Amino acid sequence: MNPAPPVVVSGVSKTFQRARDRSPVEALKDVSLNLRANTFVTLLGPSGCGKTTLLRMINGLIKPDSGQVLVFGEPPKPGPRIGFVFQSFRLIPWLTVRNNVGFGLSLQGVDQGEKNDRVEYYLKLVGLSRFADVYPHELSGGMKQRAALARALVTEPEILLMDEPFASLDAQVRELMQMEMMRLWSERKSIVLFVTHSVDEAVIMADQIVLMGPRPGRIVETIDVTLPRPRWDAEIRMRRDFVELRGYLWNRIREMVMRDPSSDFYTGESDSI
């Protein structure tokens, strides 16, 4: 028999109770997902379909109401083995870039010498060595996200959860960061679960795309991406299989959004467009 995959999500549901007279939200319903070692998985789906909830659950920040999440065979606990990168960077404003990157190591009480070496290494890896001693507010958006990435990488996690990490960057910086991320990942593979709203981003980065749908949050489809790597040249976006996959995903998401009564684009039950 094959060994169990490192991350196993089986039949997980989560409902959030809300303040009086508002109905509870089924953020996730019967979600099952396995993540294989060394795969880059992108999680794609309309707003509110439970992507962030699923990430927080795999990190161990929240527990499922029913079903089970196993990471390396155990219920997950937040810690250095599972990195988390957030859309809003979440750098600590009163710490320098160096100390932000070293934050996880200092939580674990790693000794000063080793900590410095590792921080130095990851600062260099993301190209921030020159900015080690400045405070986050002096950095551009792209630099902030690279600092946040270094902070997540410095504990050398086996699983990296990324929640729309590039969503607040402008289009050019975003594409550069995608390339950067793929370079980092190809140098040191790990499981990456990467949430995005961008179909292009989902396709270009992924070994596997997990498509989710809203209300209740669920997995609609899982697609393996067989485009060859590396994918840094622009030609990749002109390949026929890229264009077809992209078109297909677009249509699926559009359908979901238009059939969702609580979305801004709801067009009624019949889809006549």
Add this chain to the structure above:
Amino acid sequence: MATGLKASMITVYRLLAFVLFLLLWWVISLVVGENLIPTPLSTLSAAQYLIGDGRIAQPLLSSLGVYCSGYALAVVVGIPIGMLMGGIRDLGRTLDIYVNALMATPRVAFIPLIILFLGLGPEAKIAVVFLGAVIPILIGTYSGILNSDAELIEMARSMGATRSQIYWRIMLPGALSFVVMGLRIGATIGLINTVVAELYTAASGLGGLLALYGNTFQMARYFVVVLALALIGGLVSQGLRMLENWASRWRVTTAGN
């Protein structure tokens, strides 16, 4: 460089404003009459006399003693209690309505009670200053911790931070600017209460001199005391502003680079 130029312009403007203020003072004193509002010059000569005679030194020291003791006590008590109330949620929820009620009560109302317990000496005065300063310091600390950034806390949690690590590394440093704000408000109220205490208990210090000169219409000397109080207030708030700048140094762009 442009900002340096601007800063020196501000200094010039400030001097101009000071000269303008002196002029205005002088004109008013001429219009109202020198026996009600002394001219700047006669105030200056009164100051020279009071300082030279050593008559202001002792009250000044006595006021500063009361003020500093009461304020120091308020810092030493207010910050830790605020930290406890912020760190232990249930304790904070239990106590905060009482603290807020105390904040809203004019604390001068407690002076008769304090006199009853501590008499009219320096202990009572220090208690009045303490009571005025401690509540804003406590509330500043407490609300700073309550206002901590939920996103940063979640980030720290996702990295496996323990509750105490989150408290010491995220919540408390994040509360610093609120603490300093509490310290500033506490310093102002403390100074007010110093004078109030000196007027209401055994008259002494600068407050005592205010009463003495005010009641006997020695207006030039009275003005010297008022200016001395203004000077203390100005120095204290300048010192705390420096503390504030230090506490928020990460917000300010460092030179160079």
